[in-house]
Amino acid sequence: xxxxxxxxxxxxxxxxxxxxxxxxxxxLLGDQEPAAVLDSVRRGRFPANSDHPPPGVNxxxxxxxxxxxxxxxxDRLVEAQTxxxxxILAPTDDAxxxxxxxxxxxxxxxxxxxxxxxHDPAVAVVGTRRCTSVGRAVAYEFGASLADAGVAVVSGLAxxxxxxxxxxxxxxxxxxxxxxxxxxxxxxPGANRGLWADVSTSGLLLTEALAGTRPQRWRFPARNRLIxxxxxxxxxxxxxDSGGSLLTVDECLDRDRTVFVVPGSVASPASDGVNRLLxxxxxxxxxxxxxxxxxNYQPHKQTRADQxxxxxxxxxxxxxTNHGSLQQLILNEASAAPTTIDILIAVSGTEPSEVVAELQxxxxxxxxxxxxxxxxxxxxxx
Amino acid sequence: xxxxxxxxVVHGVDxxxxxxxxxVSNGLPGYTLVGLPDxxxxxxxxxxxxxxxxxxxxxxxxxxxxxxxxxxVRKQGSSLDLPIALGLLAASEQIPIESLKRFGAVGExxxxxxxxxxxxxxxxxxxxxxxxxxVPSDGAEQAAVVRPGSVRPAENLHQLxxxxxxxxxxxxxxxxxLPEAGTCVTSSPDxxxxxxxxxxxxxxxxxxxxxxxxxxxxxxxxxxxMLASRLAGLLPSLEPDRALSVTRVHSAxxxxxxxxxxxxxxxxxxxxxxxxxxxxxGGGTAAMRPGEISCAHGGVLFLDELGEFSVPILDAxxxxxxxxxxxxxxxxxxxxxxxxxxxVAAMNPCPCGEGGAGGRCRCSDAARxxxxxxxxxxxxxxxxxxxxxxxxxxxxxLGGGKEETSAIVADRIARARAVAxxxxxxxxxxxxxxxxxRWAPLSxxxxxxxxxxxxxxxxxxxxxxxxxxxxxxxxxxxxxxxxLSAETVQAAFGLRATPRSVLGTP
Numbered sequence: 056x057x058x059x060x061x062x063x064x065x066x067x068x069x070x071x072x073x074x075x076x077x078x079x080x081x082x083l084l085g086d087q088e089p090a091a092v093l094d095s096v097r098r099g100r101f102p103a104n105s106d107h108p109p110p111g112v113n114x115x116x117x118x119x120x121x122x123x124x125x126x127x128x129x130d131r132l133v134e135a136q137t138x139x140x141x142x143i144l145a146p147t148d149d150a151x152x153x154x155x156x157x158x159x160x161x162x163x164x165x166x167x168x169x170x171x172x173x174h175d176p177a178v179a180v181v182g183t184r185r186c187t188s189v190g191r192a193v194a195y196e197f198g199a200s201l202a203d204a205g206v207a208v209v210s211g212l213a214x215x216x217x218x219x220x221x222x223x224x225x226x227x228x229x230x231x232x233x234x235x236x237x238x239x240x241x242x243x244p245g246a247n248r249g250l251w252a253d254v255s256t257s258g259l260l261l262t263e264a265l266a267g268t269r270p271q272r273w274r275f276p277a278r279n280r281l282i283x284x285x286x287x288x289x290x291x292x293x294x295x296d297s298g299g300s301l302l303t304v305d306e307c308l309d310r311d312r313t314v315f316v317v318p319g320s321v322a323s324p325a326s327d328g329v330n331r332l333l334x335x336x337x338x339x340x341x342x343x344x345x346x347x348x349x350x351n352y353q354p355h356k357q358t359r360a361d362q363x364x365x366x367x368x369x370x371x372x373x374x375x376t377n378h379g380s381l382q383q384l385i386l387n388e389a390s391a392a393p394t395t396i397d398i399l400i401a402v403s404g405t406e407p408s409e410v411v412a413e414l415q416x417x418x419x420x421x422x423x424x425x426x427x428x429x430x431x432x433x434x435x436x437x
Numbered sequence: 438x439x440x441x442x443x444x445x446v447v448h449g450v451d452x453x454x455x456x457x458x459x460x461v462s463n464g465l466p467g468y469t470l471v472g473l474p475d476x477x478x479x480x481x482x483x484x485x486x487x488x489x490x491x492x493x494x495x496x497x498x499x500x501x502x503x504x505x506x507x508x509x510v511r512k513q514g515s516s517l518d519l520p521i522a523l524g525l526l527a528a529s530e531q532i533p534i535e536s537l538k539r540f541g542a543v544g545e546x547x548x549x550x551x552x553x554x555x556x557x558x559x560x561x562x563x564x565x566x567x568x569x570x571x572v573p574s575d576g577a578e579q580a581a582v583v584r585p586g587s588v589r590p591a592e593n594l595h596q597l598x599x600x601x602x603x604x605x606x607x608x609x610x611x612x613x614x615l616p617e618a619g620t621c622v623t624s625s626p627d628x629x630x631x632x633x634x635x636x637x638x639x640x641x642x643x644x645x646x647x648x649x650x651x652x653x654x655x656x657x658x659x660x661x662x663m664l665a666s667r668l669a670g671l672l673p674s675l676e677p678d679r680a681l682s683v684t685r686v687h688s689a690x691x692x693x694x695x696x697x698x699x700x701x702x703x704x705x706x707x708x709x710x711x712x713x714x715x716x717x718x719g720g721g722t723a724a725m726r727p728g729e730i731s732c733a734h735g736g737v738l739f740l741d742e743l744g745e746f747s748v749p750i751l752d753a754x755x756x757x758x759x760x761x762x763x764x765x766x767x768x769x770x771x772x773x774x775x776x777x778x779x780x781v782a783a784m785n786p787c788p789c790g791e792g793g794a795g796g797r798c799r800c801s802d803a804a805r806x807x808x809x810x811x812x813x814x815x816x817x818x819x820x821x822x823x824x825x826x827x828x829x830x831x832x833x834x835l836g837g838g839k840e841e842t843s844a845i846v847a848d849r850i851a852r853a854r855a856v857a858x859x860x861x862x863x864x865x866x867x868x869x870x871x872x873x874x875r876w877a878p879l880s881x882x883x884x885x886x887x888x889x890x891x892x893x894x895x896x897x898x899x900x901x902x903x904x905x906x907x908x909x910x911x912x913x914x915x916x917x918x919x920x921l922s923a924e925t926v927q928a929a930f931g932l933r934a935t936p937r938s939v940l941g942t943p
Contacts, residue, residue, distance in 0.1 A: 185798055246806065395827050400635040407639035408911055411931035412924040419889065425934055427654065427786075427825030428636060 059137075063145040064129045065089035066162050069096070070265050071132055072120045074111075077263060077277060080161045082109050097124040136266050140166050140255075141239050156284045157309065160263035164239055167259040172285070174230050176352055177207040179286035179307075181279075181300045182216025182293045187325050188426045189393050190216055190293035192433055193317055195223035197290055200343035202229020206352070209234065209286045211278060212251060212260075214244055216292045216300075221250055224258075231258035234281045236274035238266040279303040288313040288350055290340055294328030301328050304337075313349065315340035320392070381405060381413050382422075386432060389423055393431035438462075440527035440534050443541035444520035445564035446512050447557035449725040449765075449772040450682075450689045452564025456506045457517060459524030464500035472505030475513045475723055484515070484546045485522045492550035492595035497529035511769070513723040516555040519544035519571065522594055523601075532601040540589075540601075541567030550594040556691030557724075559583050559684055569610070571597060578698030579688055581611045582681065625670030625705070628843040630663070632836075633829030637664050640824045640932055642846055645671040646853040647910030648864030649903075650758065650780040650819055652743070654935070655826030657790045661783035664826070665739045668781060669705035670843045673851045675735055679863075682775060683735040690727045703736030706778075710745040717750050718757075720765040725772045730757050733778035743784040744808050751816055754780070758819045782820070784812075821866070821903045822932045853913040865910045870902060877905040882923030890930060904929045 059067075066089045069080050083102060084092055092102045099121040101108070136143055144150060144163040152172045153159035171177075180197050182190060198220035201208050207230035210217040224231045233254040237243045239262055242251050254260050263281060264274060276299065283289065283306035291314070294300040304314050316337045319326020333339060340346050347353075384403050388394045400410050414430060417423045424431050440459045445452040468482055489496050503521060505512050519542040527534045543561045545553040554575040555561070562570060562580035572580045574590035581588045589608045591597050600607040631638065637653060641664055644651040653661040675683055684700045694700060708717060708729040715721040719728030730738055740746060757763045761777035788808050789799045798805075817823075857865050860876050868876060879887065887904065890896040896904065908921045908929035917925065 396636045397633060397827065397829065401633070401833070407635050408915070408928040409924065411636070412927035415886075415927035415931045419886070425931070427934060428827055429825070 059133050059143065060145070060147070062089045062147070063143060063162065064133060065093040066145065067132050067136065067143075067265070068093045068124060068127050068129055070161055071127060072096070072123050074116060075120065076273070077158065077160055079109055079112060081158070082112070084161070093124060096120050132265075136164060138266070139240065141266060142166070142169070144169070144261075153284060158280055159284075160281065163261055163263060164266065165259060165261040166239055166255040167257075169259065171207055171230050171232050171259040174207040176287040176350060177209050177230075177232065177285060178346060178350075179209040179282050179289040179303070180216070180220035180292060181210055181282065181289060181303050182220075182291055183295050183298045183300060183325055183328070184213050184215035184217075185295065185325065186215040186219070186293045187323060187393075188424070188429050189431055190317075190319070190325060191219045192424055192431050194219035194292045195226075196433065197292065197317075197343055197346075198223025198225075198229070199227045201346070202227035202231075204343060204347055204352075206230070206343075206347070207232055209282055211235065211275075211282060212247055212254065214246060218247055218250055220292070221254060225250075225253050228257070232285065233258065233260045234278055234285065235260065235262045236264065236278035237270050238262065238264050238268035240266045241269060243270045275299060276302045280306040283307040283310055283312060286312060288315060288346060290315045290317065290346055291329050291332060291337075292317045293319060293323075293325045294332075295325060296327040296331065298328045301332070304332060313338060315346050315349070317341070381409065382417060385410075385413065385417060385430070386422065389430050389432040393429050396425075396428045396430060399430065438528045438530060438534070440524040440537060442520035442524045442527075442537050443565050443567045444517055444543050445541075445561045446514055446516060447560050447689050447724045449719075449774055450560060450686045450727055450731065452557070452560035452562070453510065454564045454566050455510075455512060455517065456566075457520040457524050458504045458506060459521065459528045460502040460504075461497050461525070461528040462500050462502075466498045466500065468501045468503075470503045470505070472503075472508035473511045474505060474517075475511060477515055478505075478512050478517060481515060481518045481521055481546075484518055484548060485525065487548040488518070488522060488546040488550040488594050489525065491548060492593065492598060494526060494531055494594075494598055495529065497525070499529070501525065501528075511723040514555060514557075515545035515553075516543045516557075516561055518546040519552055519591070519594070522546055523571075523597065526598055532598055536601040539567065540569050540571055541565035542571040542591075544571065544573040544591065546594060552591045552593055552597075557689040559681075559688040562588065571608075574608075577611050578696070579684070579694060580698075582684070582698045586610060586612070625843070626667055627670065628667045628846055629840045631660060631667065631840060633833035634660055634664065634826065637661075637824050637826045638841075638846075640822050641665075641668060641671065642850060642914065643907065643910050643932065644668070644779065644781065644822055645846075646850045646864070646914055647821075647857070647907060648779055648866035649821035649907055649910065650866075651782070651822040651824070652817075652820040652935075653781070653783045653824055653826045654786055655783075656785060656828065659826045659828045661826050662741055665737075665741070665781045665783060666705070666707075667843060668737050668739070668779075669703060671847045671850055672703040672736070672779075673847070673854055674701050675703060679735050686727050686731050686734050686775060689724075690732050692732065704733055705737045705739065706733040707739040707741060710740070710742045712746075712750070714747075714750055714753065718753050718763055718765065719774050720767060720772075725765060725767075725770075725774075727774050728763075730754065730763060730776040730778060731774040734775045736778060738778040738780050740780070740782040743782040744788075744811050746811075748811055748813070751811065752813060755815060755819065780820075783826075786825075817935070818897065818899055821907050823935045824932065825934075849914055852916075853910060856913045857910075865906045865913070868906050868909070873902055873905050873909075876919070877909040878920050879905070879926065880920050880922050883908075883921050883926040886923050886926055886930070896930075900933070904933065907932060 095102045150169050194216040198208050202224040208224040209232040210220045212233040212235050231254055242248050279302050289307045291300050307314055314337045316329040316332045318339050400407050414425050418425050424433050438461050442457045444455050444457050446455050486496050526532045527537050545555050552573045554573045558576040558579040563583045569587045571589050571591045577590035588611045590611055655661055680699050680701050706729050717728050719731055757776035762773050763776040764773050787800045787805045791798045908925045912925050
């Protein structure tokens with residue numbers, strides 16, 4: 056077991072107390088030694104110079120804390136936090152990224168490459184869990200092209216936009232940082248188990264919650280503030296009118312991060328939130344280049360020209376030329392907005408079997424994506 | 438005096454021969470019925486007594502013992518009323534005992550002596566061992582289908598008693614009038630009523646031509662049910678031996694049969710999603726009544742709102758889908774019922790129905806995950822064709838465009854099935870592994886495409902065989918040559934695409 060300082064152990068102890076979130080813990084700590092604070096809690100006393108307790112903190116709660124604190128086994132707690140490759144990062148460590156943050160976590164727990172925290176720049180890609188297939192494709196593309204440009208991609212490992220951005224970044228061997236709201240041993244949502252494993256092996260997975268912490272509603276907005284703190288800019292791909300990603304935007308604005316939004320159709324409820332942000336003055340972004348341009352960042356890995364070449368290659372390698380016209384027609388139809396197979400059959404006037412076969416060929420070349428009967432173009436731009 | 442009449446009871450989709458032995462002797466007047474009769478069978482005593490009295494005959498005031506042999510098998514149903522009555526009349530010397538050597542009987546009796554129809558006429562007629570048989574006139578045609586030239590439709594008990602007795606005028610033998618193939622008029626709605634939906638129409642055509650199971654996924658009102666209800670009209674008529682086995686099931690289940698006695702058109706069964714396990718699979722009573730999946734034998738089983746069916750019922754479909762039969766085992770006995778059907782299912786992408794594209798879904802992640810979990814992977818894998826059905830554009834709905842009629846499509850399907858018949862199977866879905874190797878060879882390009890799909894894990898071993906059989910059907914519909922081109926295989930692969938929203942993967 057690695058050496059853990061007494062103060063870090065005390066911080067762990069505070070985190071393990073019931074009904075004690077980051078805000079109350081910060082208030083308790085003030086600017087005192089954590090070990091001393093835990094000690095006074097144990098003895099049922101509020102620490103010195105902690106006036107004006109936050110709402111809900113009273114003597115009864117303190118008694119509860121004191122009881123829990125007395126029965127804590129700090130060594131066993133440390134051990135539980137450092138199993139299976141999990142590590143603890145404390146404010147005293149050099150890599151601690153929250154020195155200037157208004158609402159720093161008490162401790163961080165991570166698996167993976169800690170040096171990713173120093174990676175500059177890091178861009179967060181966030182959005183709704185209930186995304187459209189277009190939104191998913193756009194998020195994937197953002198993740199992939201940010202990775203190509205050598206930018207670290209930060210997101211929340213949720214369903215929908217978050218997961219797609221992570222996946223795009225991972226598929227291009229990019230630098231990926233996943234910030235989660237549960238303990239590192241509690242995979243949530245379960246559907247993202249594979250993604251969770253990939254991020255922890257080839258990137259950095261971190262949380263402020265103790266191992267074993269189940270998903271709780273309040274932890275996700277809290278997680279969003281960590282995302283905001285760790286990135287230089289945030290890209291909101293899709294968000295409903297009252298989405299959690301709007302909370303991330305608020306946290307980003309508090310911390311002077313640039314907010315980019317991907318404009319969406321006014322008819323799509325999944326874009327209501329981003330379109331409102333546009334009206335309120337957020338910077339629109341069509342692709343990763345728009346983000347990097349606004350950040351004055353010179354990409355050092357791959358450029359847009361490379362990607363266009365890839366596209367050209369794919370087009371030229373199509374097996375037969377008579378497919379060419381149908382392929383072109385499909386690209387034209389799908390590039391404006393996602394279309395359906397039924398429309399493509401009707402517009403092209405060809406047999407359904409030919410259209411379906413052509414779509415399979417194009418999907419294999421990553422020109423389009425077929426989800427059910429929805430056909431969307433993947434790399435028309437960017 | 439002892440009289441014996443041969444008769445039968447229904448068991449599953451078969452008849453089981455029963456010999457009704459009636460013994461009338463001196464002693465205290467009484468009536469005993471033995472041989473494991475169930476309630477409906479035991480009630481025959483009162484019906485038979487009233488029928489005999491109403492027909493102007495005498496109820497013997499003696500000791501009556503009736504045995505239903507073999508006595509170890511449970512008997513159910515009212516089909517033994519008529520043989521019991523005839524046996525009683527013979528044993529009490531009101532009709533000659535020898536006359537019953539030549540005649541078996543099945544049928545229920547009314548209190549007025551009339552002979553009434555019973556379910557399972559075909560199975561019963563088949564099982565009765567006597568050279569000729571009296572049957573209710575309503576249902577005699579079905580019996581004549583399996584026993585041509587030996588079926589005598591009976592109107593009432595009096596007619597039989599008089600005919601077997603002195604007058605010797607029996608009801609005439611019914612000649613079987615087999616309906617000719619193709620004369621059956623289908624009442625199935627026409628495919629021309631469906632606007633747009635070229636992809637789903639094509640999938641329906643492939644499903645009908647190759648016997649491939651089809652899953653349609655789409656929001657409410659997209660036209661899934663409308664499409665599925667047109668499927669029965671696309672299938673070719675049943676071949677004679679198949680028609681007989683299908684009719685046998687319907688007869689045993691007590692379903693209405695056409696006037697000719699023989700079902701010539703594939704059945705279309707659409708059970709509600711509230712159906713119980715026994716209603717779907719069969720069994721339940723002593724007669725082991727066939728369930729919905731057996732009633733769909735030779736035709737289409739349409740499960741609308743697949744996601745609302747209970748999980749055990751859906752999983753119970755797996756064996757029949759693979760083997761074409763369902764084995765029902767109960768403590769006392771087990772039975773194999775035919776269940777070779779084309780499964781067509783429709784479901785919404787999520788509980789609110791608006792999932793998939795558009796972002797209009799109101800369901801929570803948990804609700805969506807729960808919904809998609811209902812479809813077990815193995816069940817989903819058995820659908821060779823999975824298409825997403827989207828509501829057609831307003832212009833298509835309101836436009837006056839002409840769509841293909843069922844007749845045209847059915848013609849193409851009949852031709853493709855004729856090609857499949859040259860391979861010794863009814864449809865391509867029935868091709869075995871070795872037959873797939875022989876009849877669905879792959880071109881080099883097609884092999885390459887499938888190899889990549891297998892490597893990427895988009896296809897399982899079973900899936901591979903299914904893709905090849907579907908590709909075979911697509912090629913048959915187009916009149917292509919033996920070797921499957923890459924395009925055909927890609928088209929078949931494209932018909933397996935499941936929307937991610939349904940699979941529950943991000």
